[in-house]
Structure formats: C-alpha cells, structure tokens
Amino acid sequence: MSVTLEIRPRRQFREFLESKKRWCCLVVHRRGGKTFSSLQKLLLRALTHKRPGPPTRYAYIAPTQAQAKDIAWGYLKSFTWQIPGVSINESDLKVTFADGMTVRLYSGENYERMRGLYFDGVVIDEPEDIDPMAWPSVIRPCLSDYRGWAIWIGTIKGKKGQWQRYVDAAADGDWFSLLLRASESGIIPEDELEDLRKGISADVFRQEFECDPSVGRTGAIYAKEVGEAEAAGRVREFSPDKGALVHTAWDLGSPENTRVVYFQRVGPWLYIVDHDTGLRLTTAERVAHMMAKGYAFGCHCLPHDAASRRPGGLSFVEELASAGLENVRVIPRTDDPERRINRMWGMFPNIWFNEPRTRDLRVSLENYRRRVDGASAAVMSEIVHDWASHDADAFGYIAEAEMAGIVSENLPRLGAGKRGARVRVSLGRGDL
Structure with a gap:
C-alpha cells in the first residue's frame, strides 16, 4: 500500500517550502500560519531526505511543553496519521515512522534534555522566549553530526533577538529569510484587521501584527x-x-x-x-x-x-x-x-x-x-x-x-587616602 502526500502551502510560504537553504528565519504576524507552514516543510524534508547511518531525527521546539502541545501537536498528528506504519506516542509527543525516523516536540525551558542527541533538522518557535544559551550550548551541536538544518520562526519583541536574526539573515546568502506583515500578507481579511485594531492597543497591534521592531517588549522591566x-x-x-x-x-x-x-x-x-x-x-x-x-x-x-x-x-x-x-x-x-x-x-x-x-x-x-x-x-x-x-x-x-549593608554604596578605593577622593577610571577611549 502506498500513500501520496500532497502539501498545499499558502502562496505566501511557497518560496520558503521550496528553498533548499540550511538556515531559515521567518518573522510572521500573528495568525499568519508560520507554525503550520514550518511543520509542512519539516515533513517535506524529512520524507524526502535519505542518508546512511541511524534513523533520521527531527524536532520542533517551543518555549514550553504545553505550548508545543497546544500549538504543534494537533497539526503534526493530522499530517501523519494516515501514513502506513506510523506510531503516535501521546505521552512523549513523538511520531515514529516505519523506517525508524522520528519527529518529536521539545520544550525550550528543558533544553538540557536534548544534550547529546543528534538532529537532522529542527524548528525553533518563538525563540525570544527560550533561553539564548539553548542554541549555542545544546541545539546547534545536535545538528553537527549530519549537517542538520534549522528554521527560526516567531514574532518580534524589540530590535534584538528574532528581529536582529532576520536582519542578519536577509543580508546573508546562506540564509532564507521571510518577513510577513499583516497589512501586506493578505492572510487576515482587512475587515478583521480593522476589528483587531479596535480591540487592542496600538503598540500591541504594531508589534504582533505589523512586526514593528520599534515597539519594546510588552511588560519588559529593564x-x-x-x-x-x-x-x-x-x-x-x-x-x-x-x-x-x-x-x-x-x-x-x-x-x-x-x-x-x-x-x-x-x-x-x-x-x-x-x-x-x-x-x-x-x-x-x-x-x-x-x-x-x-x-x-x-x-x-x-x-x-x-x-x-x-x-x-x-x-x-x-x-x-x-x-x-x-x-x-x-x-x-x-x-x-x-x-x-x-x-x-x-x-x-x-x-x-x-x-x-x-x-x-x-x-x-x-x-x-x-x-x-x-x-x-x-x-x-x-x-x-x-x-x-x-x-x-x-x-x-x-x-x-x-x-542590607553588605556592600557599601561608596566603598573606599584600595589604598585611597580617604573616602570621597576624586575618582578617575579609564574605559578605553576617554575617561570618566
């Protein structure tokens, strides 16, 4: 028995699905379909990629396990349940194929759990909410054995993090980059966008739907x-x-x-x-x-x-x-x-x-x-x-x-004659 899987991407994501580049960065407005399309690409690559060695292994990583399950698990099951030989493990949030290939959902807050594994590809969803140490210390080394790929998807929260990654990716020929604003993508009808504008603050709308990096992270303290x-x-x-x-x-x-x-x-x-x-x-x-x-x-x-x-x-x-x-x-x-x-x-x-x-x-x-x-x-x-x-x-x-008085606000300089002596501190070019 054979099964033909037909992937029908939104036109806004077709170039993304067709790209063969190892690294991808997507900045997409809320309800734009970035998780859906990224899982489509993950399965497209997984089902068409062959290599010698142990079974191929793929991961979808969200900030928390609850988010991974709520956002991606339903999509993944609906995409794969009709494939012959597929086993779906609800407790481990893992899909195993007849040839041993696996696709599993992971939590960014427990990223150490991935240490020592290998991956042929990963999707990292909302990386702004995942410890930045997760990528260099654990996830990136997991991709080295078989030159695995990574897709970073998310909205933005200021000018750093995912926005800076997008800016760098857009200037780097080795990366695929995509920016979709709600006012330009055509995914959300205009009348619905207008209704959204009425129900939320202007800053939240600009950040979540217009991908505006000039808006700081909502609720940020420092x-x-x-x-x-x-x-x-x-x-x-x-x-x-x-x-x-x-x-x-x-x-x-x-x-x-x-x-x-x-x-x-x-x-x-x-x-x-x-x-x-x-x-x-x-x-x-x-x-x-x-x-x-x-x-x-x-x-x-x-x-x-x-x-x-x-x-x-x-x-x-x-x-x-x-x-x-x-x-x-x-x-x-x-x-x-x-x-x-x-x-x-x-x-x-x-x-x-x-x-x-x-x-x-x-x-x-x-x-x-x-x-x-x-x-x-x-x-x-x-x-x-x-x-x-x-x-x-x-x-x-x-x-x-x-x-608590453990550290003094005006601690005397070592060797200084008395408290309140004039302070001159060299900081490279120029002095304080």
Whole structure:
C-alpha cells in the first residue's frame, strides 16, 4: 500500500517550502500560519531526505511543553496519521515512522534534555522566549553530526533577538529569510484587521501584527533602561578598576542555572564587569573558575537559600568556603521583588556594562518581564519566572546587598587616602 502526500502551502510560504537553504528565519504576524507552514516543510524534508547511518531525527521546539502541545501537536498528528506504519506516542509527543525516523516536540525551558542527541533538522518557535544559551550550548551541536538544518520562526519583541536574526539573515546568502506583515500578507481579511485594531492597543497591534521592531517588549522591566545605557555609551569594553574590590551577586539553581554577576562600586558608579551563565561546574570547579579571573574580590552576596542544608549535609555557603571562596555573605530573606526592582531602576543612570562580558546578562535583562494578559494585553503585576529571571534576580541582589549593608554604596578605593577622593577610571577611549 502506498500513500501520496500532497502539501498545499499558502502562496505566501511557497518560496520558503521550496528553498533548499540550511538556515531559515521567518518573522510572521500573528495568525499568519508560520507554525503550520514550518511543520509542512519539516515533513517535506524529512520524507524526502535519505542518508546512511541511524534513523533520521527531527524536532520542533517551543518555549514550553504545553505550548508545543497546544500549538504543534494537533497539526503534526493530522499530517501523519494516515501514513502506513506510523506510531503516535501521546505521552512523549513523538511520531515514529516505519523506517525508524522520528519527529518529536521539545520544550525550550528543558533544553538540557536534548544534550547529546543528534538532529537532522529542527524548528525553533518563538525563540525570544527560550533561553539564548539553548542554541549555542545544546541545539546547534545536535545538528553537527549530519549537517542538520534549522528554521527560526516567531514574532518580534524589540530590535534584538528574532528581529536582529532576520536582519542578519536577509543580508546573508546562506540564509532564507521571510518577513510577513499583516497589512501586506493578505492572510487576515482587512475587515478583521480593522476589528483587531479596535480591540487592542496600538503598540500591541504594531508589534504582533505589523512586526514593528520599534515597539519594546510588552511588560519588559529593564529593557528601556538597558537601551538608555547603550544610547548613552555606558555599554563598552573596559577593565575593572584596580583600586576597587570586585563583588559578586548570585542566583542559585542547577549548575547551568546558577548565575553570577561581578560588580564594582566606585564612587557613585556601579560597574558590571563580568557575568557567569550556563556553566556546568561543581562547586570546587566554579570557585577555581572565579579565582582564575584574577579579580581582587570583596563580598560574595548569595540569596537566603544558600544557607539551607543540601543533600550532602552542607549548605552551599559551606561548600563554597570549603572550596576556598572567602567572605561569602547571605542576603536576608525578602519576599518583595518590587523593592529591588525599584532600587535598580534608581541606580541605572549610574550603571556601566562591560562589553562583551555582560552581553548575555543584558539579553536577560531586556527579556525580564511581567506577565501580559492574553485576552486584554494588559500588563499584570506578576513577574514571569523563566530563563531571563535567573540573571535578573542575580542582578537585583546587588540592590538587596546594598540595602542590607553588605556592600557599601561608596566603598573606599584600595589604598585611597580617604573616602570621597576624586575618582578617575579609564574605559578605553576617554575617561570618566
């Protein structure tokens, strides 16, 4: 028995389906059909691609497992259920074909689950909501064995992330790129677009339906302040001031999710000099990694749970001390994240970021946000706890450490004659 599968793409996506390029980036308005068309292409490539070796393997990756199931699982089953020999596994969200080929749905929030696998191709949906470390540390290496391909699809949330990927792809002959705005695509009828405009804010419409990068991410907490720091020239490469101690602020989690922000206080200025993220290190290895930086360390400021006993019987504070890290301090417990957010907002005009050592931190700060109501698009008070919140919490603990008196706002320079001495800090070209 043979089955003929006929793929009928929307005309707006035909060139995309016909493209043979390894890398693709699609910026498409809401309800434009980007997930549907990307799964069509995934199956077209999967069913026509043959190679020696183990069975081919493909993945669709969404920010969460619930999103992957809600958005893509129904499409995938409807596309494949009539193919002879196909097995559909509801619990694993996996389709297995008669020759052993598999297509599986994955969660970006648990991207470590993909570590060590191989893929012949992946679709990454809404990459703005997935930890940016997922691509370089896990997903991209999974494509190396068989020169697999990747399709990035999503709306945009500002001028970075998916929008910058599209801009770069449009200028790179090795990439296929597609931009579809609702006012130009013809997919949503004009009368429906007009009704949408009446029901949501102008900014939300411009971002979600017109793919306008000038609109910042809805609910963003620090994005405006990071943008202002960049515009003011406070994001640049510099060396730590040798006359001031380097302190650290931490957010604790699994080894990969433990984040460390390195900072200095010099007069009124707060210098963010370094940042650790995505490190799979034991406690001893982490301390050795920190010491190898050669900084003159001051206080290491950890959240209250660092004092809790761990499975081995020691607290994390004790483990760090055993590994040779001195002056570890625990910040008193607080249940008010708004307090540190407000404090950091007030400090931002005096914050400098060392480029490029704080690049991942700044991406997280730009994506740290409050939840947005899906129906009304209203910004809620609840903070979204995802990949970006780990870095943002570590950053915010700087404020908590200062408010607790662990780190002084005007720490004397090492060797300075007295507090309040004139500060002159070299930052490459030009001085402060």
